[in-house]
Amino acid sequence: MSLARSHARKMKPALHVQLNSAPANSASPSPAPLLNSRPLMDYLERNPRDPARENQFSAASGADRNARSMRGIPETPNGSRGPDPLMNYTLRPEDMITVKKLGEGSAGTVSKVKHVPTGFVMARKHVRCDPNPDFQRLLERELKTLDRCHSPWIVTFYGAYMDGDELAICMEYCEGGSMESVYKRVAEKGSSISENVLGKISEAVLNGLVYLHKMHHVIHRDLKPSNIVVTMEGNIKLCDFGVSGDLVNSLAETFVGTSYYMAPERIQGGKYPVQSDVWSLGLTMVEIAQMKNPFPSNLAPFELLHYIVNQPVPSLPEDEPWSAAFRDFLSQCMIKDFMKRPTPEQIMEHRFIVESSIRTPEDVNMRAWIREVWDYADSATEPSIPQAI
Ligand SMILES: Nc1ncnc2c1ncn2[C@@H]1O[C@H](COP(=O)(O)OP(=O)(O)OP(=O)(O)O)[C@@H](O)[C@H]1O
Ligand SMILES: [Mg+2]
Numbered sequence: 066m067s068l069a070r071s072h073a074r075k076m077k078p079a080l081h082v083q084l085n086s087a088p089a090n091s092a093s094p095s096p097a098p099l100l101n102s103r104p105l106m107d108y109l110e111r112n113p114r115d116p117a118r119e120n121q122f123s124a125a126s127g128a129d130r131n132a133r134s135m136r137g138i139p140e141t142p143n144g145s146r147g148p149d150p151l152m153n154y155t156l157r158p159e160d161m162i163t164v165k166k167l168g169e170g171s172a173g174t175v176s177k178v179k180h181v182p183t184g185f186v187m188a189r190k191h192v193r194c195d196p197n198p199d200f201q202r203l204l205e206r207e208l209k210t211l212d213r214c215h216s217p218w219i220v221t222f223y224g225a226y227m228d229g230d231e232l233a234i235c236m237e238y239c240e241g242g243s244m245e246s247v248y249k250r251v252a253e254k255g256s257s258i259s260e261n262v263l264g265k266i267s268e269a270v271l272n273g274l275v276y277l278h279k280m281h282h283v284i285h286r287d288l289k290p291s292n293i294v295v296t297m298e299g300n301i302k303l304c305d306f307g308v309s310g311d312l313v314n315s316l317a318e319t320f321v322g323t324s325y326y327m328a329p330e331r332i333q334g335g336k337y338p339v340q341s342d343v344w345s346l347g348l349t350m351v352e353i354a355q356m357k358n359p360f361p362s363n364l365a366p367f368e369l370l371h372y373i374v375n376q377p378v379p380s381l382p383e384d385e386p387w388s389a390a391f392r393d394f395l396s397q398c399m400i401k402d403f404m405k406r407p408t409p410e411q412i413m414e415h416r417f418i419v420e421s422s423i424r425t426p427e428d429v430n431m432r433a434w435i436r437e438v439w440d441y442a443d444s445a446t447e448p449s450i451p452q453a454i
Contacts (some may be wrong), residue, residue, distance in 0.1 A: 347398025
């Protein structure tokens with residue numbers, strides 16, 4: 066567990082109250098029901114009577130396949146695309162079985178689940194909820210944003226439902242795991258991640274950030290290796306912006322959001338510009354390249370914040386054979402003054418990214434790469450990591 070993460074857990078206030086009811090002894094009126102209200106749930110769940118959803122998830126004809134692909138409908142492990150199997154279903158807790166726990170973060174637990182009526186496999190994140198009306202308003206807004214995101218670089222959102230006091234967010238299951246699990250695996254094997262692969266990861270993350278910002282005016286705010294996931298097709302996607310990370314953190318009164326990946330301007334309590342995501346990307350890429358966290362491990366949380374603001378930014382060791390383009394990309398991402406730091410769109414023009422984007426799947430085969438990482442044989446029908454159902 067990372068220093069920041071253990072700190073976050075310790076400092077986090079318990080969010081244990083029933084949604085839709087005011088806190089005990091609260092003099093304030095009960096918040097307007099949100100998640101139990103049918104209009105929102107009808108909107109969030111895959112209710113075919115909702116014309117907006119019908120448009121988004123209409124059955125795929127052959128000609129519609131590419132459009133579906135661009136909207137992020139996930140691939141099956143063998144790369145083919147089927148019709149959206151959840152189209153006619155309302156997601157309900159009783160229809161889900163947990164296949165395995167994928168991990169636990171500061172906001173809740175993520176599991177691989179199977180939707181029994183369809184056999185469809187998803188990742189489900191359980192988030193503890195707060196009855197605070199501000200939380201519920203933010204939640205409604207964030208869920209609507211998730212629902213509107215359709216991009217190959219963003220994990221697809223399938224719907225949300227209440228399970229007791231917890232919000233369950235159902236999303237596309239990315240069998241290749243997170244970049245954190247990937248680099249740990251590569252390190253364990255005594256191998257390393259090539260610069261061409263790092264270029265493809267950076268390129269995908271930037272595509273996701275530009276999509277969020279341009280199309281939805283959203284800043285990720287929690288970019289880090291565990292929030293970048295990969296499919297067994299080698300597609301890199303972003304998860305955990307808004308709802309499942311920052312939403313919960315934003316309502317806690319303490320340092321829950323403290324993280325290795327926070328930009329100096331955020332630590333200093335300033336505003337949160339779009340360039341903060343670029344700082345986090347730089348740090349994330351140093352970590353993935355080095356296959357370890359770039360900050361000294363002995364720092365207490367407060368010392369870490371001081372270190373990020375006052376010490377030289379992390380960089381790749383001089384004696385390692387990284388290209389000048391990659392080194393310069395990282396130092397541009399981690400310019401301390403955010404006014405001088407490029408936005409995601411601007412850093413996409415950097416030669417490291419431009420050169421990466423020219424490389425074809427034959428040049429850099431991400432599908433073969435991720436399968437090699439997990440020793441996943443092409444002939445298998447299910448990935449060996451994580452386990453098959
Ligand atoms: N859609 C997904 N497909 C596959 N694995 C996922 C998916 N979403 C999350 N995970 C994995 O589940 C684990 C737990 O995720 P979670 O977001 O709860 O915590 P985190 O990102 O590790 O940390 P934190 O909560 O501190 O930000 C992570 O390893 C993450 O990569
Ligand atoms: Mg996460």
